[in-house]
Amino acid sequence: MSLLEIKDLHATVGDREILKGISLTVDAGEVHAIMGPNGSGKSTLAQVLAGRELYAVTGGQVLYQGQDLLAMSPEDRARAGIFLAFQYPVEIPGVSNMYFLKAALNAIRKQQGMEELDAFDFLNMVREKMTLLDMDQALLNRPVNTGFSGGEKKRNEIFQMAVLEPKLAILDETDSGLDIDALKLVAHGVNALRGPERSMIVVTHYQRLLNYIVPDYVHVLAEGRIVKSGGKELALELEESGYAGLGIADEEEAVGKV
Amino acid sequence: MTAVAEQIGNWLAEFSGQAPAAPWLQELRAAAFQRFSELGFPTTHNEEWRFTNVAPIARRPWRNPPGKSSSELPEEARRHLAQYASQANPFVALNTAFLADVAFFQVPRGTVLEKPIEVTHQVASMAAYHPRTLILAGANAQCTIVETFQGTGSYFTNAVTEIVAGENAVVDHYKIQLESREAYHVATMQVQLGRNANFTTHSISVGGALVRNDVNAVLSDGTEATLNGLYLVNGSQHIDNHTVIDHAKPHGTSHELYKGILDGKSSAVFNGRIIVRKDAQKTDSKQTNKNLVLSDEAVIDTKPELQILADDVRCTHGATIGQLDSEALFYLQSRGIGKSDARSLLTYAFAQDIIDRIKVPELKDRLEKVLFERFHEHAH
Ligand SMILES: Nc1ncnc2c1ncn2[C@@H]1O[C@H](COP(=O)(O)OP(=O)(O)OP(=O)(O)O)[C@@H](O)[C@H]1O
Ligand SMILES: [Mg+2]
Numbered sequence: 001m002s003l004l005e006i007k008d009l010h011a012t013v014g015d016r017e018i019l020k021g022i023s024l025t026v027d028a029g030e031v032h033a034i035m036g037p038n039g040s041g042k043s044t045l046a047q048v049l050a051g052r053e054l055y056a057v058t059g060g061q062v063l064y065q066g067q068d069l070l071a072m073s074p075e076d077r078a079r080a081g082i083f084l085a086f087q088y089p090v091e092i093p094g095v096s097n098m099y100f101l102k103a104a105l106n107a108i109r110k111q112q113g114m115e116e117l118d119a120f121d122f123l124n125m126v127r128e129k130m131t132l133l134d135m136d137q138a139l140l141n142r143p144v145n146t147g148f149s150g151g152e153k154k155r156n157e158i159f160q161m162a163v164l165e166p167k168l169a170i171l172d173e174t175d176s177g178l179d180i181d182a183l184k185l186v187a188h189g190v191n192a193l194r195g196p197e198r199s200m201i202v203v204t205h206y207q208r209l210l211n212y213i214v215p216d217y218v219h220v221l222a223e224g225r226i227v228k229s230g231g232k233e234l235a236l237e238l239e240e241s242g243y244a245g246l247g248i249a250d251e252e253e254a255v256g257k258v
Numbered sequence: 259m260t261a262v263a264e265q266i267g268n269w270l271a272e273f274s275g276q277a278p279a280a281p282w283l284q285e286l287r288a289a290a291f292q293r294f295s296e297l298g299f300p301t302t303h304n305e306e307w308r309f310t311n312v313a314p315i316a317r318r319p320w321r322n323p324p325g326k327s328s329s330e331l332p333e334e335a336r337r338h339l340a341q342y343a344s345q346a347n348p349f350v351a352l353n354t355a356f357l358a359d360v361a362f363f364q365v366p367r368g369t370v371l372e373k374p375i376e377v378t379h380q381v382a383s384m385a386a387y388h389p390r391t392l393i394l395a396g397a398n399a400q401c402t403i404v405e406t407f408q409g410t411g412s413y414f415t416n417a418v419t420e421i422v423a424g425e426n427a428v429v430d431h432y433k434i435q436l437e438s439r440e441a442y443h444v445a446t447m448q449v450q451l452g453r454n455a456n457f458t459t460h461s462i463s464v465g466g467a468l469v470r471n472d473v474n475a476v477l478s479d480g481t482e483a484t485l486n487g488l489y490l491v492n493g494s495q496h497i498d499n500h501t502v503i504d505h506a507k508p509h510g511t512s513h514e515l516y517k518g519i520l521d522g523k524s525s526a527v528f529n530g531r532i533i534v535r536k537d538a539q540k541t542d543s544k545q546t547n548k549n550l551v552l553s554d555e556a557v558i559d560t561k562p563e564l565q566i567l568a569d570d571v572r573c574t575h576g577a578t579i580g581q582l583d584s585e586a587l588f589y590l591q592s593r594g595i596g597k598s599d600a601r602s603l604l605t606y607a608f609a610q611d612i613i614d615r616i617k618v619p620e621l622k623d624r625l626e627k628v629l630f631e632r633f634h635e636h637a638h
Contacts, residue, residue: 050592054584078594090589094607103603104593111594143607144589160593 001066003028003199004049004168010059011048018044020224021060026168029196033210033235034203036221037243042203043087045221046172049201050084051077064168078104079111081167085157085174087203092144097156100144101126101163108164129162133189150177158189165193170201175209187212207239222248262298268319269294272386273355279328283357286340290354297348309527309559310470310498315442320386320414328358335362339392342420343448347472350446353418356388363403367396367424374402374432374618379417381409389417397424397452404432404621408465412440419445425452430617436628437465439493449475451483453507458484460616461499461516462625464632469497477503477510477538487516488612490632491524491556498527503545505538505571514545517612519605520556530575531563538568545575550608552582552601602633 004026011019018041026032036042048055049062051074062069069077092100106116117125130137133155145153154174161169171190175183190200190213202213210218210232218234219226220243228234228246237245273291278284299316300307331339339360345351361377379389395401407415415437423429437443443466451457455478461471475483489497503512518526528547549558562575582604590600609629616622 050588052588073597074588074591075594075596075600078592084592086589086592090583090585092583092586092589092604092607094610095603100590100593100595100603103595103599104590107594107596107599164593 005063008060011044011055011057013055018224022226026199028199031200031215033215033218034201034221035238040221041224042221043172046084046170046203049170050074079108083161083164083166083169085161085171087172089145089153089157091146093146095144096141097144098140101160105163126163129159132162132192133159134185135159151182154178155186158186162189168199172203175204175206207235210235265316266295272322277327283328287355287357290345290351293345294348294351294355299348314468315414323383323385323387331360331362335392338394338422342450343418343446347446349416349444350418353388353390353416357390361391363393365395365399365401368398371401374404376404378406381413382411384412386414391419393421395423395427395429398426400428402430406434408436409438409441411438414442417445419447421449423451423455423457426454428456431459433461435463435465439465439467441466443469446472451477451481453478454480456482461487463489463497464628467495472500474502477505479507480509482511485514486612486615488609489518489526491526492521495524500529502531505534505541508539510541512543516547517609518549520558521552523555525557528560532573534566534568534571536567539570541571543573547577549579551579605633
């Protein structure tokens with residue numbers, strides 16, 4: 001049984017179809033990269049997998065550990081081991097990062113029949129993970145993502161992932177906007193979590209991340225469909241010839257390339 | 259007999275049945291009762307009471323609580339009593355007509371009180387209560403005042419608090435309203451602030467079926483006044499907060515932040531008037547009212563009223579009405595936090611900055627518990 005099986009998934013927002021039949025299978029321990037032009041539906045796919053109600057699933061099926069994922073609430077998905085690192089992490093004034101993360105961790109531990117961590121044990125484990133990502137401990141006492149720089153927000157996502165130890169991590173453009181040092185830190189944090197039991201879907205625009213997080217498969221998403229899949233060399237190919245080489249119109253990308 | 263005459267008649271019987279008091283007090287009461295009889299209860303035709311219908315209070319023949327006797331008051335208190343809160347407000351007049359036991363505190367000039375002055379009203383019987391508080395803080399004095407209102411069953415609290423702060427005095431005031439859900443609560447606070455005085459009030463309103471709070475502050479030269487408010491309503495609760503900040507002299511500063519959380523079929527009113535008198539130049543005033551509306555049926559009316567007669571001033575105001583942020587909710591859920599917990603967490607977070615301003619640790623702890631319980635109730 002695969003960890004995740006997406007079969008012919010269709011999703012709409014309002015009356016607009018964004019995902020137009022996506023099929024993808026992820027086995028335990030695999031890393032899949034998803035690339036594709038702006039607006040192709042990458043974040044939509046990520047959000048649908050995490051359970052965002054904004055998107056209506058109009059067709060297809062998603063099985064996670066053999067179970068109907070789409071029937072589960074977002075919190076139940078998280079408790080079952082799914083983690084989404086948001087492309088745009090949400091600011092939550094008034095809720096401290098520490099309180100938030102402890103509540104999240106304990107909700108997940110409870111589901112898995114583990115004892116809840118007290119403040120002391122929690123802090124110890126969290127400190128370790130913060131060191132891994134070279135994060136300032138002061139961030140713990142600040143409200144969730146509030147006033148964080150773009151890079152701090154992205155690192156905070158990976159930090160949360162490190163604490164929550166998911167089975168399936170979906171990283172949505174975690175590398176965008178990071179300088180090379182921050183990128184290495186994030187990649188280091190991600191790689192520390194790689195293992196035979198942990199799978200990842202890594203959404204990115206840039207081959208550069210994939211130098212550090214080496215994927216088993218690369219898929220190209222365009223206009224709501226996976227138009228090409230291959231090994232890690234596909235990312236290099238894209239870097240060389242752009243989406244145009246695949247016959248995909250992507251003006252933004254073309255302009256952006258110097 | 260008209261309905262109004264009947265209402266006044268009921269009050270007259272209670273008024274006349276009061277235990278006799280010192281002549282000066284009898285006189286004060288009689289004049290106030292006269293005033294009340296002329297005014298009657300306000301109706302919604304009165305602009306000040308447009309959104310708050312006090313008919314449920316006016317209709318009921320309220321009794322005096324048993325065993326109420328008047329206390330002796332020092333000369334100093336008598337000089338200040340009933341001098342500030344306007345008797346043109348019928349509820350103030352009514353309170354004065356039933357003046358008996360006055361909670362009077364005087365903080366002598368230059369004295370710093372370490373412990374808060376606590377005035378707790380705990381009531382139980384089906385009666386009308388007219389608690390009166392008078393606080394005189396001398397020049398350079400410093401004190402904290404915590405007024406708490408709580409009770410069980412159905413009753414009517416009609417409170418008046420007068421605070422006079424001398425030059426350079428620092429007063430930190432808290433009003434914690436935890437009345438029973440069947441109670442009617444009307445409270446007027448009048449604050450007279452001296453030169454360079456620094457006054458902060460925190461009005462936390464949680465209980466009551468129908469609640470009206472009036473906070474009126476008159477500022478002097480260089481006075482700083484901060485008005486914080488938090489009101490939580492659900493079910494069929496109604497709360498009306500009316501504030502008046504009167505910049506009477508130059509160089510005054512006022513900060514006002516009122517936050518409301520509404521659920522169920524509740525309703526709330528925020529009316530914040532800022533007056534800047536003609537010679538109150540260099541006034542700096544900021545007013546903010548933020549509302550979190552958790553249900554489709556709750557209603558909020560919010561209105562700033564700026565009367566600015568000076569030209570060299572800075573006055574800003576803003577009001578918001580919003581729902582829980584669905585993105586934030588999803589973010590929390592996506593980390594495994596259940597939907598109802600996520601809702602209560604975000605609701606709590608909305609109130610957090612008001613709670614964080616509370617400087618009395620025990621009070622803060624206590625309110626955090628009250629809010630926590632309340633928001634769990636909200637969320638489910
Ligand atoms: N909430 C929404 N309301 C309306 N349209 C939306 C919404 N979310 C996404 N879309 C549209 O769906 C399409 C796919 O968006 P999506 O965010 O999934 O793209 P993406 O591949 O992640 O793009 P990017 O690389 O820019 O992050 C876009 O055209 C976008 O405008
Ligand atoms: Mg995206």
